[in-house]
Amino acid sequence: MTQTPLLSVRDLSVGFPAGKGHVLAVDSASFDVHPGELLGVVGESGSGKSVTALAIMGLLPPTAQLRGRILYEGDDMLGMSHRQLRTLRGRQLGMIFQEPMTSLNPVFTVGDQIMEAVTALDHMSKKAATDRAVDLLDKVGIPSPRRRLEDYPHQMSGGMRQRVMIAIALACSPRLLIADEPTTALDVTIQAQLLDLLNGLREELGTAIVLISHNMGVMAEVADRVVVMYASRVVEEAGIFQLFDEPQHPYTEGLLGSTPDMGEQPAGL
């Protein structure tokens, strides 16, 4: 691709202090995200996927040591002040987390939590914010959204909560959405619905999405390109067809081999 990337991660290393030394969670990772594309990041647990995502969002704990560069439209995010980062998070970036059950604050209504994201950086009337929240809930497929605004998170199922999380992430119409295993904690039918939803939103809004998953089946369905992480490193970056046809790294090959192929099941089962 020749267009300038929206996000460019260059030689990113993230370490955490552990005992007397420190552990490297991400080791010189580099990849690009282009406007409007869906980039998949695959890899096993502990391969550094989530840490990379949190590094992009600037949400790592203060003990984390970062090196390298994360360029958003050419500006290095690692050199930004808290305020600049906050503005970027409020206007350009959105993130959906792995655990819908604990990602919402239990003592505030979902309406309050969505409206807070809507009004984080833009002043608007309560009514306008409410209407926007209703719009967002409607967009993520929650029925009778106006009524659900008054609900507390514990009154919703996991799938519903994850939809609320997506609504929060979309509140500022971000240009980049990071989804960190958004469907892992949910059952399979809800998984498919949410992936459809994300894909639809990308097509409708032109949002670039970084989808983190360890599920190659999911990637094959929605991703344009895939970054494979293994043992804290990016071991392969390729278009989705290229990756499936000619995997370059032995780990990728293993990963593809471990995906069950439903087509091969005997008929009649």
Next chain:
Amino acid sequence: MLGYTVSRLLQAIPILFLVSLMAFGIIYLIPGDAATVIGGPSASAQDLAQIRANLGLDQPLHVQILTFYTNLLQGDLGRSLLLGVPVTEAIIQRSPVTIGIAIYSLVLTIVLGLSTGIIAALNHNRWLDQAATIFALIGVSLPNFWLALVMIVLFSVNLGWLPTGGYVPFSQDPIGWLRTATMPAVSLALLQAGLLTRITRSTMLEVLSQDYIRTARSKGISEWKVVGKHALANVMMPVVTVLGLILSVLLSGSIVIETIFGVPGIGALLGNAISSRDYPMIQGGLLFVTAALLLLNILVDVLYTWLDPRIRVGGGK
């Protein structure tokens, strides 16, 4: 919510009954004859008979119990042997003093404990955190009567800023009240503030590591709002739970502190009653303090359920 409040109030009844039974029994716990103890060595046989008749001790036990409860239910706790006035009247007269100092002390505790705990958590493992932890340790370690004495020496005797004791009602002279109530309130508050600092700090640290705090930050809202709204709302629940405990320590601590500062509150009233064996007063004071603490704890529990929508709204999945 209403059902919960009512059921908690109903639960308080057997407790109050048990405590009233203990209050009734106090007079029988005296070794030998209560009348001899009250009358002293110089009392004649006639005096002793008079004392027994006054206390109703010459009646059969079941009549005594019946009389005790009949009077209790009418709000009659007997007459103080020391002061010669009805116990209820003495308690009603003295309670505003104690309540005023307790509220003052509670406000100090909450302001000091919460802010120190939050500052410590936000500066985890840095010098401010360590300073706060040391403050909390000193707070919980210092006996409040010792602190009271040191404060008297420092602020009254050496510096002359505050009177050594006494009490001016708030309604008469607010400044005077502040001058007399500050040292008692501070000496009561410091222990509680230390306790609250510890609880706030550890709860805050736990809450700050929760997923929903990360979500809040990902929205691009200010850090002030992340801590002041999202974290604090969750920190308040455990903190409110310990408020009940704090209130009971405040009330029991007031006996010593009011005696030291010569503050004419319930604490001093009870302290004097104990040292002069004023049994009706001890009974009444015991009942009053227990009832007050029970009510306050019920209030705290109801407040807790009100703070937590998972209990308040229900319908969880």
